[in-house]
């Protein structure tokens with residue numbers, strides 16, 4: 001089960017180690033009027049209830065007009081380790097592409113969905129959040145920027161763990177252009193809060209990811225065979241900064 005990490009004065013992470021050994025986490029961003037959860041982890045648990053308890057414990061459960069703060073959910077992408085807790089919310093933000101491709105409509109038929117697009121803004125009260133599309137890890141992959149605090153939430157596309165780049169939901173041909181887009185946005189963020197591996201990364205982690213990804217794509221890294229989900233054989237590229245699972249046609 002998750003343990004709680006206070007990341008800064010108004011941001012928290014719920015973190016756990018998955019059965020395969022990888023660390024996964026999702027984030028809670030508190031504003032003056034509303035609270036936003038970014039991704040919802042790999043367990044079918046009441047994430048909204050957990051966040052509500054956290055806000056109460058921290059004395060932050062009321063908005064400035066004395067009402068119970070609304071708790072929103074925004075997904076970076078549709079993979080199960082970022083969406084299992086979605087069912088505890090009445091609606092959630094995600095790109096339309098991942099909502100369809102990753103089967104969230106069938107998985108959470110009772111929840112509404114808000115299609116996140118390039119520039120979609122979520123105002124929390126003196127804390128402004130914005131979506132940027134960044135296909136690669138999935139077709140509908142997005143990063144979420146805390147404009148006020150200058151923090152980038154890249155989901156899986158910048159991390160020091162092992163990134164899944166194989167399978168039908170992946171879009172490896174667009175990964176490079178999306179990493180270049182994040183590099184072009186560097187004046188907008190001063191740190192990166194990542195869902196896997198190390199929690200806090202500097203902005204140049206994007207350059208490092210691009211550098212090793214190019215090496216993988218150019219055949220400069222020799223893969224080893226690995227097994228994921230117990231039975232699926234894939235190529236594992238160990239690149240130092242992070243690793244990638246790719247299938248042969250993507251390598």
Ligand SMILES: [Zn+2]
Nearest residue numbers: 079081156195
């Ligand atoms: Zn993930």
